[in-house]
Amino acid sequence: MKKLTLLSTAIAALLLNGIAAAAPAGRISTNDVLVSYAFLSFVETFDTRDITVTLRDEYAEGDFVILLFPGENIVDTSALDPSASSTAGSGLKGVTLDYVTAGYDAENEETWVKYRVTELTGSGSDTTVGVSLNLGNVTINAPELEGLDSLSVETISRTSYDNYPDAEGDTPDPLDVSDENSVSLVSIAIQYQYYSQMLTNSTWGFDRTVDVINDYRVAFTSGTSDTVIWDIDENRDVSWFDGWAAPYERRVTYSGANMFSWIIDESPNDPSSFDFSSQASATGSGCKVELVSESELVSVCETTALGHFRSDLTLTPNGTALIPSGTFKAQGRIFTNGVSSSTTVPYTLRSGEQPDYIVELAELDYGEWDINGSETRIPYMPYSAQASAEAGSTGIDQILYVTNKSQKDYDDFVPPIYIDVITESGEREHFSSDDLGGLTAGKGITKLAGALREAMFARGLLDNSQKVSIMVTVPENPANIEVYSAYNVGGSDRGWVQNDSQRVFEETPLRD
Structure with a gap:
């Protein structure tokens, strides 16, 4: 006849023997081993700490306790103890577990190790609920942990007549079923x-x-x-x-x-x-x-x-x-x-x-x-080769304006305009206000294109056609400065170039 033992019945036995009424906190325990990914890159194997199984149901001789580990080659179970036992006393039975065999469940991708209850000692009123059995440690194959951040161990139990692995289509009778039947064995973290x-x-x-x-x-x-x-x-x-x-x-x-x-x-x-x-x-x-x-x-x-x-x-x-x-x-x-x-x-x-x-x-x-000023980057501006400083249209014309929306009158200091040009080869050329013919950004709109083209020609930057990046700097509140950038080809095909200048539309001045 099949055996069905309710956990509540087993706990009642604890009460009769004066043992604490609460069942053990978990079915399985170990002190988790914390290693770093860097550690794993140098080691071949390392040992875990001992694994302890605590029984939370009433067991009979012939019943099985099984350990489950993820994967096939991650864990070497040969280091586990072949036998584990406890001594009867204080209302608890003496329990002996003996190793039976181990294998791999391909369907569930788990390595399993099976122990059998081979001996129970103590009086008839004693219980197996609360008995803890140390099964020893396992050895971890470190290279197999690649891509993981942890490794756990799980325990399940089977009656003597259900055995393990479970037969296809068979539903085993419950024995020591718990939601707390797994524990972290190894944790992996960045060091x-x-x-x-x-x-x-x-x-x-x-x-x-x-x-x-x-x-x-x-x-x-x-x-x-x-x-x-x-x-x-x-x-x-x-x-x-x-x-x-x-x-x-x-x-x-x-x-x-x-x-x-x-x-x-x-x-x-x-x-x-x-x-x-x-x-x-x-x-x-x-x-x-x-x-x-x-x-x-x-x-x-x-x-x-x-x-x-x-x-x-x-x-x-x-x-x-x-x-x-x-x-x-x-x-x-x-x-x-x-x-x-x-x-x-x-x-x-x-x-x-x-x-x-x-x-x-x-x-x-x-x-x-x-x-402490305004800075605008124009990511792209094409230039044609130019034969002289006074040359007219070269086929590509640049359209560059700075607008200063400040309402203040610049009596003593009109903000100068500075321009940096980065060429296709990555070279940076800086042009001061003096290099640009004394160019300043007074209140209103200031045209930049002509002064910049002449300065670039003087530096030899227009000996050949090229595309450049331009940075316009004005020592003024950025909220007051806007830069417009575009170019046209042949006087008709205008290409607007997006830049990162401030576009603030406020009725009141931001700076006096």
């Missing part, structure tokens, strides 16, 4: 993250205003430098790692279109080096600025610190090169070349020499340098 201040403190990033009124783009409006901070920490969103990679270098790459073009070689007569030490420097033990290009700067620290490590980058304009304005990004990378683990998590390394593992963090928006 590093940005220190919280990098994400929340705006003063840690780039935060200066470039002066275009007093000293055009050679200094900030306040302070002589900008200090930028980076700090990479161990992942604090998780508890301490049981298996981790050993770091040896941390680096942050700062980037921004043309944002480091102002850094110049302080030793131009030494072709073997690029000396920028007074313009860009890093603080911190083992830290330096490793690379500078027009649009990228890399700060590097050689350190084996596991916890957070901070380095300050100080940028100091040289007083002559023009300082660009724009936004910056930052991205951290941590280089690792070895592993460590807690003493309770043995591991084996992969054979052969393994490449460094690089922890690559997300790219952050990391501040900006703005200006």
